[in-house]
Amino acid sequence: MTTAAPLAVPLESIPSCWEGVIPAAICTVGEDGTPNVTYLSIVHRVDERHVALSRQFFKKTDENTQRNPLAQVEVIEVDTGRLFNLDLRYERTETEGPLFERMRTHLDAVALESGLANVFVLKGVDICEVTECSLVPGKPAVLSPGAPVNSPVPLAQIEAVSQHISEAEDLEELLQVFLDACRDLVHCDHAYVMLADETGDRLYTVASIGYGEAGTGSEIEVGDGLIGLAAARRQSVRVTHMARDLRYAQAARPADEARDEIPLPRLASTQSQLVTPMLSRRELVGVAVLESERIGGFQAADECLVGILANQVATAMTLLVGVESAGVGADPTAAPHEPAAVVVKYYPDDESVFLDNEYLIKGVAGGILWRLLRHYVDEGREEFSNRELRLDSSLALPDVKDNLEARLILLRKRLEERCDYLRIEKVARGRFRLEVARPISLVTGNDPGGSEVSGAEVSGVEGGSAEDRGSSG
Amino acid sequence: MFRIDDELKEFCESGVSVIIGTVDADGLPRVGYAWGPRVHPGGQRVSIYLEVARSGPLLAGREANGQIAATFTDPVSIRSVQLKGRIVDVGEPNEAENTWVARHRDAMTVSCSLIGDPPHMIRNIWLDPTVRIDFDVERAFDQTPGPTAGSAL
Numbered sequence: 001m002t003t004a005a006p007l008a009v010p011l012e013s014i015p016s017c018w019e020g021v022i023p024a025a026i027c028t029v030g031e032d033g034t035p036n037v038t039y040l041s042i043v044h045r046v047d048e049r050h051v052a053l054s055r056q057f058f059k060k061t062d063e064n065t066q067r068n069p070l071a072q073v074e075v076i077e078v079d080t081g082r083l084f085n086l087d088l089r090y091e092r093t094e095t096e097g098p099l100f101e102r103m104r105t106h107l108d109a110v111a112l113e114s115g116l117a118n119v120f121v122l123k124g125v126d127i128c129e130v131t132e133c134s135l136v137p138g139k140p141a142v143l144s145p146g147a148p149v150n151s152p153v154p155l156a157q158i159e160a161v162s163q164h165i166s167e168a169e170d171l172e173e174l175l176q177v178f179l180d181a182c183r184d185l186v187h188c189d190h191a192y193v194m195l196a197d198e199t200g201d202r203l204y205t206v207a208s209i210g211y212g213e214a215g216t217g218s219e220i221e222v223g224d225g226l227i228g229l230a231a232a233r234r235q236s237v238r239v240t241h242m243a244r245d246l247r248y249a250q251a252a253r254p255a256d257e258a259r260d261e262i263p264l265p266r267l268a269s270t271q272s273q274l275v276t277p278m279l280s281r282r283e284l285v286g287v288a289v290l291e292s293e294r295i296g297g298f299q300a301a302d303e304c305l306v307g308i309l310a311n312q313v314a315t316a317m318t319l320l321v322g323v324e325s326a327g328v329g330a331d332p333t334a335a336p337h338e339p340a341a342v343v344v345k346y347y348p349d350d351e352s353v354f355l356d357n358e359y360l361i362k363g364v365a366g367g368i369l370w371r372l373l374r375h376y377v378d379e380g381r382e383e384f385s386n387r388e389l390r391l392d393s394s395l396a397l398p399d400v401k402d403n404l405e406a407r408l409i410l411l412r413k414r415l416e417e418r419c420d421y422l423r424i425e426k427v428a429r430g431r432f433r434l435e436v437a438r439p440i441s442l443v444t445g446n447d448p449g450g451s452e453v454s455g456a457e458v459s460g461v462e463g464g465s466a467e468d469r470g471s472s473g
Numbered sequence: 474m475f476r477i478d479d480e481l482k483e484f485c486e487s488g489v490s491v492i493i494g495t496v497d498a499d500g501l502p503r504v505g506y507a508w509g510p511r512v513h514p515g516g517q518r519v520s521i522y523l524e525v526a527r528s529g530p531l532l533a534g535r536e537a538n539g540q541i542a543a544t545f546t547d548p549v550s551i552r553s554v555q556l557k558g559r560i561v562d563v564g565e566p567n568e569a570e571n572t573w574v575a576r577h578r579d580a581m582t583v584s585c586s587l588i589g590d591p592p593h594m595i596r597n598i599w600l601d602p603t604v605r606i607d608f609d610v611e612r613a614f615d616q617t618p619g620p621t622a623g624s625a626l
Contacts, residue, residue: 025492029502034540035495035502035540035557036494037494037542038492038553038616081596136505137600138527138600241590
């Protein structure tokens with residue numbers, strides 16, 4: 001058995017060339033000696049001697065490689081502008097399997113990004129042996145400002161994060177550990193987590209770091225856009241160069257949003273996005289979304305690392321369900337004052353809740369808030385347990401994977417973002433307190449004028465006992 | 474022979490990216506960037522400019538093969554056209570041609586910047602001096618991504 005001579009430039013030493021940031025050029029030769037030159041969407045490094053090329057609509061390139069297996073590809077290192085030539089020998093075409101699916105998802109993401117979803121269709125993946133990889137003569141490499149320096153994977157830090165994940169006592173702590181790891185290990189300052197709802201058809205934002213508007217409670221359909229694509233395919237999607245079309249689309253989005261839609265967290269100029277599904281026993285628990293304003297902001301190693309952490313967090317999340325125990329609530333302290341009543345309007349059809357006509361939340365989280373406020377108004381109750389909510393048949397939570405804790409985090413964060421008179425505070429594992437600092441007027445909103453709930457207006461006092469509150473109906 | 478009309482001439486001489494393909498003396502495909510595309514009067518001959526330092530492999534098959542393919546792509550619209558023909562001359566550019574090449578490089582940098590490519594990276598791709606390649610266009614193809622890619626113009 002002979003061993004091929006090492007390549008002049010090892011493929012693994014130029015990782016940014018395989019990110020698809022700048023399209024690669026390919027030249028093939030026809031039977032009659034005519035060259036053909038075009039751009040490739042994706043050159044994917046398979047191993048140290050092979051690359052995979054996306055086969056889409058290059059009739060002549062496909063025809064040439066079937067008859068003459070030799071090709072040359074020129075790739076660009078995005079951070080330096082250095083050019084590399086790859087001499088290739090076509091080996092085979094794959095039309096299914098993990099590599100094909102991975103590249104199909106990548107290509108679909110590129111198509112979504114550039115507004116060409118119906119144009120980019122992956123017909124196959126051409127696997128080619130790299131017979132040489134050489135540096136093209138050029139200027140000295142100048143590293144871009146802010147470019148990542150290839151450093152060894154910080155195994156000790158990963159172990160520490162893994163330990164923190166295993167020790168997290170509740171979902172909120174778990175998600176914070178994960179987002180902190182994105183910041184510390186991947187150097188990503190902008191990230192959020194969306195969890196799958198009970199149907200598995202929608203994702204909602206439950207935690208984020210690094211955004212002006214946290215986006216808590218924002219929702220998308222599974223299958224919609226880059227995030228939905230990653231969720232639907234159960235595959236990471238990494239976009240390294242958001243094209244102008246997408247940025248225009250993002251810029252246009254706020255005007256299209258309905259009044260009761262919460263916008264997704266977003267940066268002013270996202271250039272790179274990494275969306276990683278969070279899977280536990282092959283089931284979609286949620287997705288992690290990392291964003292960067294830098295072109296080529298995430299590389300293959302980042303994708304691997306986030307994938308490992310995301311799946312560990314997903315597994316830990318499923319283990320957390322059901323371990324809550326009934327705790328003992330803390331003694332309330334009184335802080336009485338009597339500001340004006342806030343009108344809480346509830347629409348049963350979609351369980352949306354408005355505070356003084358400002359949209360707050362909808363869905364299961366909206367239903368939970370409405371029931372808490374009803375208990376508060378009708379019975380003067382302030383402390384609640386997760387367990388009683390799970391047993392509340394009117395909330396229609398499923399027996400398994402009910403996402404209750406996630407909904408409570410979502411609700412708590414939305415209240416913190418939107419008002420200063422309603423709070424949900426954890427008092428013990430599986431127990432929380434509803435803190436109300438203004439009188440509450442509960443109104444159902446099925447008819448245009450709304451109908452006031454009997455005995456609805458209550459002078460709510462933060463931490464006050466039931467006797468401290470008067471009620472007027 | 475294919476004749477480049479005024480509209481295609483304007484496109485080819487705008488801030489497009491230009492990649493060329495040739496075949497070396499051993500029949501191996503060679504690929505590289507080119508600059509400063511210029512359509513000659515009559516629309517049948519085109520000049521492009523290659524870095525001297527990179528031109529060796531790209532021109533190594535000129536005697537044995539002499540064929541060239543050049544693809545012109547607008548980075549913003551992704552409109553893409555491939556011209557195929559034969560190299561008829563290679564020469565040293567004069568000062569006016571160097572200015573023409575610089576104009577094209579600046580225009581392409583602007584086009585690429587519109588879709589977010591870092592200008593400093595684009596500028597780091599090119600080198601001076603250059604060598605002029607003249608080729609006569611025999612065929613032209615629509616290369617814009619999509620089902621019509623590869624169809625003859």
